[in-house]
Amino acid sequence: MNWLSGFLKSLSYAQEGIVYTLATQRNMQIHFAIAFLVMIFCLVLNVSRLEIILVFFAIVLVIGAELVNTAIESVVDQVSGEYHPLAKIAKDTAAAAVLLTALHAIIIGLLVFHDKIWPLRIRSMSAFGIEWYLVALGPVVLLYFILQTIIRRKRGSAPNRAIEKRGVAPDARK
Numbered sequence: 001m002n003w004l005s006g007f008l009k010s011l012s013y014a015q016e017g018i019v020y021t022l023a024t025q026r027n028m029q030i031h032f033a034i035a036f037l038v039m040i041f042c043l044v045l046n047v048s049r050l051e052i053i054l055v056f057f058a059i060v061l062v063i064g065a066e067l068v069n070t071a072i073e074s075v076v077d078q079v080s081g082e083y084h085p086l087a088k089i090a091k092d093t094a095a096a097a098v099l100l101t102a103l104h105a106i107i108i109g110l111l112v113f114h115d116k117i118w119p120l121r122i123r124s125m126s127a128f129g130i131e132w133y134l135v136a137l138g139p140v141v142l143l144y145f146i147l148q149t150i151i152r153r154k155r156g157s158a159p160n161r162a163i164e165k166r167g168v169a170p171d172a173r174k
């Protein structure tokens, strides 16, 4: 039971990280919007299992890189409140990693979808294999985190990076 509650706690911390990034980082909001759209394309268009794997790999890479970038930005802001060349290197390099994954995702997206959007190639009813149901989980997961972020914002408990940067904890915000 201890093991289970520890596991659930670490899941909830990970969820906090995603909600925080989604609430505070404009780029993450853009990644989520594009990922949602692309997942709908995967559901509707005639996309093969291998293409789905490539597309989902690209999405996870971008979102993962944005999470790590946010983690690095936060640590840098905490450690070095003032301008420092090393802080600049850390932030610029982390941002470059996100850019690289985003370029990779654009290339994958173009290669996979360019001949399916025009002329429109809709998935045939016989092509609803197991991967279709797995892909359908994607938008559900994204919507879950979007809803969590909206609910926290409404409650006034969503983190605010601008305020944090000025050194006020999110909970102190009223």
Ligand SMILES: Nc1ncnc2c1ncn2[C@@H]1O[C@H](COP(=O)(O)OP(=O)(O)OP(=O)(O)O)[C@@H](O)[C@H]1O
Pocket (backbone or CB within 6 Å): 024, 025, 026, 073, 080, 081, 082, 083, 084, 085, 087, 088, 091, 092, 095, 161
């Ligand atoms: N402490 C610092 N020392 C040196 N350069 C910094 C420092 N903080 C930020 N920078 C420079 O400013 C750029 C933008 O930093 P910032 O923290 O605003 O990133 P951001 O991507 O806009 O993040 P956020 O979304 O949190 O505003 C960095 O990539 C870096 O070049």
